[in-house]
Amino acid sequence: MTTGVLQRVRGWLPGSALGVFVARRLLAVPPLLLAVSFITFALLEAAPGDYVTRLAEDPHISVETLAQLRHRYGLDGGLMERYGRWLLNAVQGDFGYSFSKEIGVFTLIGERLGNTLVLSGASLLLAWALALPLGVMAGMRQGSVADKLVSFISFFGLSIPRVFFALLMVMFAATTKWFPVGGMRDLVAWDTMTPWQQLVDQLHHLVLPTIVLGTTQTAAYMRQMRAEMVETLGKDFVRTARAKGLSMRQVVWKHAFLNAVNPLVTLFGYSLAALLTGSFLVEIVFAWPGLARLTVDAVFAQDEPVVMASVCMATVMLVAGNLIADLLLGKIDPRIRVG
């Protein structure tokens, strides 16, 4: 059955194996989302109580009001009925309203999504800016002091728990008062600031969480980069290039580096997949107003629409990241035929 569909898709995308590859991966997304959303929904249903249960502790709210609220939030009815209702709205792009915040889920998540992306984007940038040159350097001078230092740093970065690192940074900030201890902006003075000051203030808040997330990610990339450089520099074509009389610099950057960077591109794709969830605990520690706090609170309060939307979004991001990783790899390395 699937092959039949594929054949038809092949008809639409003239003759490209790449098109089929992308189509096949995209076709897998709807069933995946269906399964993920149903599992999440069923788990939320299985959890004791619901959003209204917490309100029921208040003696001023009558039983009738509670029933009305349940009806308004769509919490009455069986699992299949309620999931069906959610699904029907969701496919039309309506993810509902947050129970606790009483605003549309998209508006709510939209605000936080931006903040999370700023943080993870900045740390991704830092991680790559550090990892590429350091990894290349360590790979070129194997066994040197610099190499040992790099490998120690990367071991340190791979092993240090992010929560712990983040807590140490908060401690550092609170003791020295050089950096704010949390949040994304100075809430008190924000309105009196010029746009320029606002930008500086935000960057100031961004520094520490970025360092924590960036350096812990650097470790993995740096190690990979070093290993690839070591392997590539031992290849015949590098010796040939040297024998032709090219300078070491040209050989390293034009020949070895471009070959060594391939596997890292895959890692880059995977880091895209982790953009939304990778910074979870660091956001919590730094009180960063991102998706992490929102999701944790929503899960604890059983704010169903918010949880459902977050989980769906994270799934899409994960699938998209992996797909981009594969496509990038096919693009950068002509030896790999995607498909």
Next chain:
Amino acid sequence: MGTSTAPLQGPWRTLWRRLRRNRWAMAGLVVLGLLYIAVIFAPFLSPYSYTTQFRDQNWHPPHMTRLHLWDDAGAFHGPFVYASNRLDEFTSEYEEDRAKPVEIDFFVRGEPYTFLGIESTLHLFGSSDPTRPIFLFGSDKFGRDVFTRILYGGRISMSVGLLGIAISMTIGLLIGGIAGYFGGRTDFLLMRLVELILALPGLYLILVIRQVFGRDVPSTQSYLIVVLVLAFIGWAGNARVIRGMVLSIKENEYVTAAEALGQRRMAIIVRHILPNTLSFVIVTATLAVPYYILGEVALSFLSVGIQEPEASWGNMLRDAQDVRNLTDFPWVVVPGFFIFLAVMAFNFLGDGLRDAADPRALE
């Protein structure tokens, strides 16, 4: 046996010989050995019980850095600390009373505990004055000894990893083995399941699953829930790799021989095929233990893991969420050092094992 002229060595001896040459891996092994011994003998090594509270001495700074052997007059006492007095009831500030040394005694009788079925009151060390407890790593907000809680908490944090990986590896081996060996529709269905689980946003799902069991569950249950939830997400990656390995292993002639002898298919998988994945299993398991340790930390840190008064390195770290605690009582981050140490040791050991088990590695 054991002579250098022996032409052939078993795979285990080779592995061990190569591993022993890796200094970092051996360091990891030693650290882990010490950590496990420390947490197993926690009741004996710790001066108190993990629930003992000295309410009038909460947030007491660590004695670790204030240990003395000679007093100000130059007289030798053996290890001792100076008695400290609280300045006032409201702030947790203490002042050392340099005139009042409190000696540390060894092999003292203290609170009773049961260890391996033996009831005892013997502790490795303790304060000579019962009203002046010794807090090597300081005390927490209830005046509980942090050193004691680190040891008891380590029992949870260090075993979560082993138990979690044992469960997820078993599932991974079985599912991967069945999918790879049987192939066809079984393989197709199982691998779609694996892909589904790999596509789940892990931490979100863990939180939602944890929610199913409610917040107020007894401590042993919450421990099992943490382990099972983490293993539920963790097995899929292993299953996929093992399936791949099984696909090639099952082409071996001894598998055909076993089939010809009429062995049951599950027996073939378990007895003839899966043992060949052992080196992968050991390396992956070692490198995956930190995932479970950190998972427990994450859940407990978010207050849905191990519940008070039970101690775990993750829930002890919750005290550090308050910025004021971080500046005034910096020893709240001590559990973090132990998490770091354990994770690092497992990484070093796992890396060493991977290199040692690599058949392409040069001798």
